[in-house]
Amino acid sequence: MTTPDEPEPAGATPGTLIERITAAKALHDYQGMIDLVPYARFLGLTAAMEGDELITTMRYGAHLIGNRSLPALHGGTLGALMESAAIYELLWRSETIVLPKTITLTIDFLRPGAPVDTHARGVVTRQGRRVTNVRMEAWQADRNAPVATAHAIFLVMRGQS
Amino acid sequence: MADPDDEVKRKIANAASRFVPHNEALGIRIVDIVDGEAVFELPYDAKLVGNPDTGALHGGAITAMLDGCSGFAVFASMTERVPIATLDLRIDYLKAAEPGRSVFGRARCYKLTRNVAFTRAVAYQDGIDDVVAHAVGTFMLSTKQGKA
Numbered sequence: 001m002t003t004p005d006e007p008e009p010a011g012a013t014p015g016t017l018i019e020r021i022t023a024a025k026a027l028h029d030y031q032g033m034i035d036l037v038p039y040a041r042f043l044g045l046t047a048a049m050e051g052d053e054l055i056t057t058m059r060y061g062a063h064l065i066g067n068r069s070l071p072a073l074h075g076g077t078l079g080a081l082m083e084s085a086a087i088y089e090l091l092w093r094s095e096t097i098v099l100p101k102t103i104t105l106t107i108d109f110l111r112p113g114a115p116v117d118t119h120a121r122g123v124v125t126r127q128g129r130r131v132t133n134v135r136m137e138a139w140q141a142d143r144n145a146p147v148a149t150a151h152a153i154f155l156v157m158r159g160q161s
Numbered sequence: 162m163a164d165p166d167d168e169v170k171r172k173i174a175n176a177a178s179r180f181v182p183h184n185e186a187l188g189i190r191i192v193d194i195v196d197g198e199a200v201f202e203l204p205y206d207a208k209l210v211g212n213p214d215t216g217a218l219h220g221g222a223i224t225a226m227l228d229g230c231s232g233f234a235v236f237a238s239m240t241e242r243v244p245i246a247t248l249d250l251r252i253d254y255l256k257a258a259e260p261g262r263s264v265f266g267r268a269r270c271y272k273l274t275r276n277v278a279f280t281r282a283v284a285y286q287d288g289i290d291d292v293v294a295h296a297v298g299t300f301m302l303s304t305k306q307g308k309a
Contacts, residue, residue, distance in 0.1 A: 017213055038210040068180040079225070
């Protein structure tokens with residue numbers, strides 16, 4: 001699915017985000033791709049290829065808690081994790097790198113997020129010329145009992161980022 | 162302000178805010194809580210950047226603020242506090258927030274029933290008419306003794 005010899009996208013200049021993502025992709029450096037984004041580091045995101053799935057994990061940290069009395073993860077962190085997982089999926093699978101711009105994100109919260117690591121994956125349901133639809137799910141110990149699901153629509157046009 | 166319920170609602174919301182470590186981590190400031198409405202400020206912070214080329218905030222930070230702000234709007238519409246759980250949240254991103262400046266969130270609970278609360282919210286910078294993101298949410302109200 002991945003092509004290590006990705007051609008340079010037109011318009012990329014040395015040191016830009018797109019160029020650095022391209023470099024990380026060439027090395028199959030999933031974590032390097034994520035570490036380029038400050039907010040991803042703030043959330044504590046990691047990524048790994050498991051089989052043919054790119055799984056994004058949000059390592060538990062006390063700063064992610066939204067409800068101290070349960071305790072439970074802040075719903076926004078689950079949304080951000082799933083949005084990120086979808087973006088990494090798009091960056092990873094696309095032949096030409098375009099920074100996806102989120103148009104809409106819809107999150108269903110299914111269960112309280114326990115104070116543990118949370119995993120997420122995005123699956124492209126439709127890849128269009130201008131927009132891409134992605135479904136996401138986030139789970140903890142049991143993948144069959146997701147804590148949240150989501151779907152998002154991204155604008156993926158070259159030269160729009 | 163003359164409504165004594167406002168003070169009750171403000172107290173409920175401010176008490177609730179102490180139970181939200183993630184709001185503190187984001188640097189969120191509660192600007193105002195009035196009848197059924199909450200206003201949050203998300204100050205610009207380099208750690209929340211999504212695109213290091215432009216310095217634009219990551220959408221996730223705005224999502225988290227609008228989620229929290231919407232929840233507080235629900236608290237601000239209660240006269241007796243019960244726990245709530247977000248059922249769903251949809252966010253439309255209209256444009257990137259301008260780097261270096263705060264993003265504000267204003268949420269309103271426009272319908273509160275026995276079981277469910279309905280909210281809408283906007284994120285903006287210059288003014289409420291200059292919208293960065295728009296969100297609608299639903300929340301489940303817990304029964305008083307039971308859980309959500």
